[in-house]
Amino acid sequence: MARASERLRADPTALVGRPASDLWEVLDEVRAAFDARPGRPLVELPSDRPVAVIGDSHGDWPAVSSALRFARGRSVPERFVGLGDYIHRATRAEPDPAALPSGSVWNVAYLLAWASYAPDDVILLRGNHEATRQIPVPAPTLLRELGRAYPRVEVLPLWESIVGLLERLPLAARTQNGVFLAHGGIPDRSFWDPARWEASNLRLLEGLLWSDPELEYEDRAVGAPYGPDALDAFLRAVGCRVMVKGHAPNHSGRSLYGGRLLTVHTSDLFARFGEGGVLLAEIPARERIESSADLTLRAWDGAEWIPRAIRHDPELPGPPTGVPAATPATDGSGR
Numbered sequence: 601m602a603r604a605s606e607r608l609r610a611d612p613t614a615l616v617g618r619p620a621s622d623l624w625e626v627l628d629e630v631r632a633a634f635d636a637r638p639g640r641p642l643v644e645l646p647s648d649r650p651v652a653v654i655g656d657s658h659g660d661w662p663a664v665s666s667a668l669r670f671a672r673g674r675s676v677p678e679r680f681v682g683l684g685d686y687i688h689r690a691t692r693a694e695p696d697p698a699a700l701p702s703g704s705v706w707n708v709a710y711l712l713a714w715a716s717y718a719p720d721d722v723i724l725l726r727g728n729h730e731a732t733r734q735i736p737v738p739a740p741t742l743l744r745e746l747g748r749a750y751p752r753v754e755v756l757p758l759w760e761s762i763v764g765l766l767e768r769l770p771l772a773a774r775t776q777n778g779v780f781l782a783h784g785g786i787p788d789r790s791f792w793d794p795a796r797w798e799a800s801n802l803r804l805l806e807g808l809l810w811s812d813p814e815l816e817y818e819d820r821a822v823g824a825p826y827g828p829d830a831l832d833a834f835l836r837a838v839g840c841r842v843m844v845k846g847h848a849p850n851h852s853g854r855s856l857y858g859g860r861l862l863t864v865h866t867s868d869l870f871a872r873f874g875e876g877g878v879l880l881a882e883i884p885a886r887e888r889i890e891s892s893a894d895l896t897l898r899a900w901d902g903a904e905w906i907p908r909a910i911r912h913d914p915e916l917p918g919p920p921t922g923v924p925a926a927t928p929a930t931d932g933s934g935r
């Protein structure tokens with residue numbers, strides 16, 4: 601019989617109804633892989649192949665596994681980046697408990713099994729829900745979800761193992777062609793040189809994992825609002841031109857700040873937020889990405905990932921270079 605991690609990579613439901621020893625087998629393999637190849641806070645991604653990016657999934661393993669299969673099944677297999685928030689609030693129907701009673705467990709185990717097996721192709725960044733021992737989040741459900749799936753005596757040791765592995769994930773990534781990827785926002789100015797990053801620094805975690813754009817800013821008690829000028833300056837400091845992130849559901853599917861900032865969420869939980877839908881963003885393998893108009897946004901209809909236009913707010917000047925935007929062409933055609 602194939603190993604548990606192998607079965608899990610082929611089928612995100614492979615652990616459902618199985619004893620805790622199967623999950624332990626997966627977690628032990630992931631730990632061994634992480635030990636053999638210690639991570640860095642910032643991942644550098646080559647742009648020889650496209651990159652598929654998912655946002656907050658919160659236990660929605662049907663959406664996540666579908667996105668990963670889509671990315672790896674393309675004619676040119678795409679790298680895959682998760683922007684964090686894989687756990688807590690598992691649902692395909694609010695409120696918890698839901699149709700996915702232990703969705704966070706299956707989602708995070710599936711993703712960790714992939715990230716440790718194909719570390720150059722499947723990259724998981726930390727969200728604020730992967731840093732809850734450093735900065736707590738409201739309503740964490742991972743313990744409860746583990747309790748629904750496993751005997752009580754296993755729950756705390758499994759929780760500690762999973763959370764410990766999540767704390768080893770990188771904080772951000774940047775692509776060779778100029779896209780910065782992180783869960784929430786930009787760090788304090790003292791951290792604009794990634795060479796100075798330390799994965800355990802709380803102020804760094806706060807900036808990257810908790811912050812939000814100042815537009816429609818919701819005070820979460822941690823994190824800080826950032827405007828277009830700060831984002832621009834930060835992106836220039838790190839040699840990028842666009843940031844793709846999750847975290848703020850109201851912005852999902854929207855590009856802000858003149859094409860500099862695209863937000864995506866990949867969960868049924870947030871399908872009614874922002875521009876709507878369960879989304880992924882594709883970064884093409886071109887030499888240089890100038891703005892979010894160069895990216896492809898896709899929405900899952902339950903069977904396929906359908907391309908959709910990105911709402912740019914404010915509208916981008918000039919003819920779009922990617923999917924058609926609502927911006928009138930500058931050639932005087934006067935749509």
Ligand SMILES: [Mn+2]
Binds near residue numbers: 656729783847
């Ligand atoms: Mn978040």
